Amino acid sequence: MVSMRSPLTVGVQPSARVDPQGIAQRRAPRRRTVWSVTAVHWFRRDLRLGDNPALLSAADAGDGSVVPLFVLDPALWNPAGDVRRAYLNASLRALDADMDGALHLRRGDPVEAVVAVARSAGASSVHVAADTGPYGRRRDAAVERALADAGIAMVRTGCAYAVPPGNVRTKQGTPYSVFTPFSRAWREHGWPDPAPTPAGVRWAEPRGRADDLYTDPDLGDLRLPTAGEKTALDRWAAFRDAGDEGLDGYAERRDRPDLAGTSVLSHHLKWGEIHPRTILADQGGRRGDGPTTYRSELAWREFYADVLWHHPASARAYYRDEYARMAYDSPDHLVDAWREGRTGYPFVDAGMRQLRTEGWMHNRVRMVVASFLVKDLHVEWQHGARHFMRWLRDADLASNSHGWQWAAGSGTDAAPYFRVFNPVSQGRRFDPDGTYVRRYVPELAHLDGATAHEPWTVDDGYAHGYPRRVVDHAEERAEALRRYQAMRG
DNA sequence: TTTTGAGTTGTTCGA
């Protein structure tokens, strides 16, 4: 640990009290001294002020002044789709507003940008929440080395999960590869209470009103929800308190894309506008199927982060490598039809169009469209995963890659061999009135009830230009099982 | 080491 004190060379802002959660504030402002040490808090996927242990550690590290920094890293920015870029911009603006315009924004390689900012601020430490993803770990190791060369410490506190990946182990000390035993051990492991919101932080110069760095993409008709910590906390509270239409009814309604049965917090969780620990603590010991099932969904998020932590290559490569030997088709015009929502299977097309109009898709439908790409079109899951990463506003590498591997059968699921989703029966089961389909597929708006799932059964089913089915599901299901058998044999 | 119980989300067929 480097202890380097330097003259206060940066301006100091008046205290900005931040208390978006109503959590009791902990610290009184420290007295200002001439000899002072500031700290840098490098935001990444923790775009919030409340329940942020890393920010707290930055506030505690020096004299109470903090340089709040975000670096637009071309390695992440360039491959991201416009949806993710736009949402990130909005989230950064919200964070900036919560800090009274203090956010310091840089664009460039973090190895250079973070060191440069820390140096110019005279900081002796840079504080972060650990990034547990494959790229983030490499990047942070490189930044840590560069900071060390400059005599500056990098301090990791917390991460984006209730239990840091790598910490839930079997009795033999090995990582879990099956969800249910993982979730049991995860629950027993437990997690810390939420951290208090730092009080009396002085956001240090250089202030970062760098609007020119926000390059907002043109999203056309796509509308994104409001970003930011306050919205996330409000959204959670509304879901928590909505009774059977929210958390209490979650177990029953979560699989229904026609209903508003889910919390829709995924994009907030992705950027850390809310931390799962906040939710788990706020849920307290609430019983019932709703809260239990909701906690289980958070456990899935943690499970996949844990799997990716132990197997970084599984972000792109088959978790079970025998699946690399299976026969696949190259993406062709059928995959274009899938991407554009004109496969002729209404439930699939509704989902793919929801993705393009909202940057989001209901989880049940994600599974159905994923199964369709992999099992009906026989295309490798990576093609679908890339499309999702491009269009989903909540795109998260661990959840996305392993969600797709689950659908492909190559992931952590223990018994995947005979599971092929039928897009019609899935639609009839989870969108029984056809409401969801009609909402996103106007060519089927004239069909009543569940008929919207089967336009081929009525005379006027194709009267408004809805496309015919591009493949026969029964045939392709059989073909998928044949290829699976051939791979095993 | 061996055994045992269990595994997110399914589909189809035939009684």
Add this chain to the structure above:
DNA sequence: GTCGAACAACTCAAA
């Protein structure tokens, strides 16, 4: 319409 069995026999985690 509803129900249970078959699918095909695997892999994991704990005792």
